[in-house]
Amino acid sequence: MPSSKLDEEYVQNSFHTYLKSSLTQAKVERLIEDQVLASAEADLMISGPALCLYFAALRCTTNPPSVPLPRSTKSAPPLELTADNCPPAFLGFLAVWADAVPRIQCLIPQDQHDLARIICGLQPIAVPQNTECAGIAADLRAVAIEISQRRTFQDRYASDLQAALDAGSSSGGLKVKTSFVPPPVYSDQFAAESSGYGSKKFSSFPSSPSSVQSAFPPPTPFPTILTHDTPEIDFIRETLYSALAAVLEQIVTSHNPHPLARLFKYDPPRAHFAAVSLAILEVATTQGIILPDENAIMCVSARELGGHKLTPDACPEPLRPFMMELIAIGRDAQAMQDGDNEATIKAIERGDEDIPEPRFERVQAIIIDGVRVGRGTADDNCRRRKRSVEGRAVAFANRVNALGLSISRIKAFRDREKEVFDVLGPRP
DSSP: OOOOOOOHHHHHHHHHHHHHHHHHHHHHTTSSOHHHHHHTOTTHHHHHHHHHHHHHHHHOOOSSOOEEEOOSSTTSOOEEEOTTTSOHHHHHHHHHHHHHHHHHHTSOHHHHHHHHHHHTTOOOOSSSOOHHHHHHHHHHHHHHHHHHTSHHHHHHHHHHHHHHHHTTOOTTSOOOOOOOOOOOOOHHHHSTTSOOTTOGGGSSOOOOOSOOOOSSOOOOSSSSSOSTTOHHHHHHHHHHHHHHHHHHHHHHHOSSOOHHHHHHHHOHHHHHHHHHHHHHHHHHHSTTTEEGGGTEEEEOOSSOTTOEEEOGGGSOGGGHHHHHHHHHHHHHHHHHHHHHHHHHHHHHHHTOSSOOOOHHHHHHHHHHHOOOOOOOOSOHHHHHHHHHHHHHHHHHHHHHHHHHHHHHTOHHHHHHHHHHHHHHSOOO
């Protein structure tokens, strides 16, 4: 008789219980500083859940791997999350985590600590570093990105961060508050019962607090680029809007069912983030937009016929890291496409029947479908090669998704983003 599935809300509550303790432990081990917890930098939406998965893997004692869940009541029997009782919505997450557990537990303690540092965006200490750590970190961060795109997670993450900030603080001292604010709600406007994207009911976003009490200085990510008199953010915004429009047009005009259209129907919040990430790839690979040799972006401009060339040096200081990462993604995406073309040509010249899947297409699939556990093979060398190729694709998709999450938190971008979805997005 098949096992009954656990309640999805119960599993969510258990995850947030563990997330609070994981963030607190990371704070104690100085993997995450109080300033980062308070400023709620965009990457914290990824590193926080990824650390939770990492600590759970270290504690795992079962084979196949399972997760002991907090008891709902003191008298309730112990319960573990397994592949048999996992809610379908979380089964993919559990599979990727379970695949990572033995890989994490096989690492020596120093490499395990380096893995935690890589998850948090810190440099590993070991020289030379264990290359396996980067692949495991990429998988855990990929799952964390999917988790962070769930609205139920976004609505509760501020309390998780606050619990970690409060841990160990004196009662008489100044209380530090996290500045995390969930991104706007996109799911309602895509729901089947709504009247479509253009419904007046969803004509505006909820306003965000203009200031947040904190014992630290204002967070540095994008604090001064949200004003209307900053032309640089306008150039970037219009360029990304144009790319987003191209992505959404592909969904509407495609003769075959587009995978993103299915995502808009069944998981609108994730579909929104995926569309923004695919727009970043559109910018990165459209000829003439990213100019790696000139360290510049040729932005869309209504006032300049050939576009406006923008460099990081011409941008306000808070915008420069964003610009530099967008240019770097463009440089790497173009190199990836060139490598894919070269590999395909060589495979055809050799007469190979099995043409390798282009890595760039794999990146696009990961952005839409998320990371998944691949099928094994009897050849260990082949398995390691495929894992290496997959790991690089996952790591690159993570970079694109992380930049997409950052963009979606910039008010100057998201305020008019809904208009693009309203006009060009798929209808329910």
